[in-house]
Amino acid sequence: MPRKFIQRFLPDHNSVKANKSLRVFGTLLHDPNLWHLNRRSAKGAFGLGLFFAFWPVPFQMVLSAAAAIVLRVNLPLSIATVWITNPLTMPPIFYGAYLVGSTVLGTEMTNFHFELSWSWVIESINTIGPAFLLGCLICSVVAGAIGYFGLDGIWRWSVNKAWRTRRGEKPQA
Template sequence: MPRRFLQRYMPNPETLRRQRSLRFMGHLIGDPGLWVLSRRTVANAFSVGLFSAMLPIPFQMVVAAFGAWVLRCNLPLSVGLVWITNPLTMPLIFYGNYRIGAWLMDTPAREAPTRVSTRWVAERMADILPALALGSVVSAIVFAVLGNLLVRLLWRWHISRSWKQRAMRRRLRRLDMDD
């Protein structure tokens, strides 16, 4: 993952610190260690963000921010990745987590209703919750590990490719000088 590409889309920490709604987190936002873009910090941020995104809990962004602080990884990436489970994707992802949990518990999974309502969820919460919780935790762990490994591999591949390109440019320059 190229550092310059990620820096282009990163928010400015000073701008965030000045926002009234984020002042209570000023010490966290202002910590320069949480804005570093290295292979380790980005890979761990993917783990934290994907793990938090798969959990069916409120305040996923707070969980991701706390995880970034604990693991000393990139804060904006951790928090931003939580938005994988946005209002459009959340029902599909959490239903998939429920199906995985039901499969792991070896219980028949309920079919998704044609129309989801809070009443439907409240009536079936006792049946759904154990499978949803298990499936969500398993999915969170699997996606966190896979995300971390994938970022590390992509980062290494990118660095290796750039080294080879630099070596090729040096060889071409030497050949031009010899002529």
Template sequence: MLRRFIQRYLPDPEAIRRRKSLRLIHPLLGNPALWLITRRSIANGMSVGLFCALLPIPGQMLIAALGAWWLRGHLPLALALVWLTNPLTMPVIFYVTYRAGAWLLHTPPRALPDEVSVSWFANQLVDMMPALMIGSLVCALVIGVIANILTRLCWRWHILRIWRKRRQHRRRHH
């Protein structure tokens, strides 16, 4: 049941294989192990996808695909989670990771002006980059590990619940 639920919301394998941004790893996309739905593969796919989503770098999908291959994670899930950082969510996510990095580096965060412009952002980017990178890496690691642990725990809880129901059903019929 959990597998069917997950499969319903994951992207189609053919749609992923047709993506031009992933043409460098096209041979990798044919690996059937990257499409399996197991507790381990889903948890690792969650970790990789969320980790890559929080990195303020180009090529997040390529890195997520390589990470899914390396950790034997579920490739479609890892690629889908990268899209959590989209043009609507990116400013908020990277502002939070910047604030976390500034806190970790013990530097005062830059105050936003009344009107944020591209020129203001370009001028401040060099000074903000260390805090943004450190904050993004730390947040990505923490969220990736938490996602992996929670996915494994939820999966286990779900399986135990199914077993308990089966046991109760057998007891009632005997």
């Protein structure tokens, strides 16, 4: 069942409550619905996490947590899913988002050399910024929708399979 599989990878709710960046939410973290794992909360949290994973901001976890609190979906799963984009996966994911954005805008891809400076960031906002930001928006919406509906389908399939097994039926392929 997906619940048992997902729960193996989720952090303990006490460790999430102790996270310094999430202390801004205070007593809102004590809502039991944020820690309950069922199909509704899991698919919502997974979709939210994937949606915010493609946002090129340093505080994706906090945004995902805030949305999870407002929508009352599983908080640890929402936060954990954001880490699809981590320091190792960010460059290829964000380059892919830039490719998507430049394809949709129909702009010619420009070669660029990354520099860790504010002047490069300001210059890049004018040159590759629109294609990159549009690509991030498209990828976040698509990934969030695929995550939401995909986990819902997997969860339903798993529950149906478990019921067929309990009744002694042959599993359908």
